Amino acid sequence: MTPVYVLERKTTSEDLSLAGVYWRRLGIDVQVSIYLAAARSLGYDATAVLYDAIRKPDLLPLKATPVELRKYTKPTKKDPVSRLYANQRESDETPDEYFRRCLDAIKEDPERYFRRGVITRLESELDEARADVWQTSTAIRDARRLRVFPRNADSCIQWSRVCDYFAVCCGEQSIDDPVLFRKNEKKHVELDGLSADMMTIWYPDGTSETKPDTRELLTQSSLRAYRSCPRKYFYRYELQMRPLKADAEPLRQGKSVHAALESWSKSGGDLELALTCLDKEDPYKYAKEAAMVTGYHARWEKPTGVIAVEKEWQMELVNPETGAASRTFRLGGKMDGVVEVGA
Numbered sequence: 001m002t003p004v005y006v007l008e009r010k011t012t013s014e015d016l017s018l019a020g021v022y023w024r025r026l027g028i029d030v031q032v033s034i035y036l037a038a039a040r041s042l043g044y045d046a047t048a049v050l051y052d053a054i055r056k057p058d059l060l061p062l063k064a065t066p067v068e069l070r071k072y073t074k075p076t077k078k079d080p081v082s083r084l085y086a087n088q089r090e091s092d093e094t095p096d097e098y099f100r101r102c103l104d105a106i107k108e109d110p111e112r113y114f115r116r117g118v119i120t121r122l123e124s125e126l127d128e129a130r131a132d133v134w135q136t137s138t139a140i141r142d143a144r145r146l147r148v149f150p151r152n153a154d155s156c157i158q159w160s161r162v163c164d165y166f167a168v169c170c171g172e173q174s175i176d177d178p179v180l181f182r183k184n185e186k187k188h189v190e191l192d193g194l195s196a197d198m199m200t201i202w203y204p205d206g207t208s209e210t211k212p213d214t215r216e217l218l219t220q221s222s223l224r225a226y227r228s229c230p231r232k233y234f235y236r237y238e239l240q241m242r243p244l245k246a247d248a249e250p251l252r253q254g255k256s257v258h259a260a261l262e263s264w265s266k267s268g269g270d271l272e273l274a275l276t277c278l279d280k281e282d283p284y285k286y287a288k289e290a291a292m293v294t295g296y297h298a299r300w301e302k303p304t305g306v307i308a309v310e311k312e313w314q315m316e317l318v319n320p321e322t323g324a325a326s327r328t329f330r331l332g333g334k335m336d337g338v339v340e341v342g343a
Helices: 021-026 030-041 095-108 123-146 220-228 230-238 249-266 271-275 283-300
Strands: 004-012 046-055 114-119 181-183 198-202 208-212 216-218 241-243 306-318 325-340
Touching: 004 030, 004 249, 021 046, 021 114, 030 046, 030 123, 030 220, 030 306, 030 325, 046 283, 095 283, 114 283, 123 216, 123 220, 123 230, 123 306, 123 325, 220 230, 230 241, 249 271, 249 283, 249 306, 249 325, 271 283
Parallel strands: 004 046, 216 325
Antiparallel strands: 004 325, 046 114, 181 241, 198 208, 306 325
């Protein structure tokens, strides 16, 4: 029987060496465990997660050397033309030149930029992940009951970026300021079809049933937000307030590349179509992301045994001690894909 895996793709700036922290951390990542359990709840006999890590090139576009800093060679009989020193430029690097330089760096060392790993879980590890999620959901429920969502000063700056709600927590801004924040109609903006008051149950024979469900949906994003900072969770998921400013660069880039690779998977590996899905607002950012997607395409050539792409899921949140389903919450989310390896 051909193994069935959950597919997960992530962009990162971290070192992707197999002995590094990136891969070791995935050994305890709750998201990996929950997605594996979710795939099984949908009727897929998933045995592991096929994890593609994509490293962002750390090259920056080259700029013209300021006129006052330019230095020229002296004319000689061999070369009578005075020229800029080799490490200086008369003009900015074009987006196409930048794309080529990023792509050349990827070609030179593809293992630095692309790593594929198979992440497995023992049943005991899945049980531990379920316990982690249950504990977090219990903390959320208690925070609501007590109306206390503590601030976590250790999370105000992450990945060299200040939290969107930092100034609100400091009393410098108001969460109700319409110039800075807006209230989202959807609590979980990353999901498309999951209803807040309906639950679809999938059965082993592939049939499903959708029925009313008043329990609230918890996603990996909301759980992660609460673990990071309960006050951030409160603003984002309880009040549903989101900042009006543009997404931070790592998040914007992740969304852009993700959209391109989603198209690549659905189209059977059509690179040209995938590139049209990238964010084109900034030509230099587009050039870097185009190099990443082109490199990914060259690395894997075609999608691996695609069964489903961008598969939304729902399942019960179960008390690990009693086996009873939560009367307050259910779990839901979206996985990048489900694939047959070796197909």
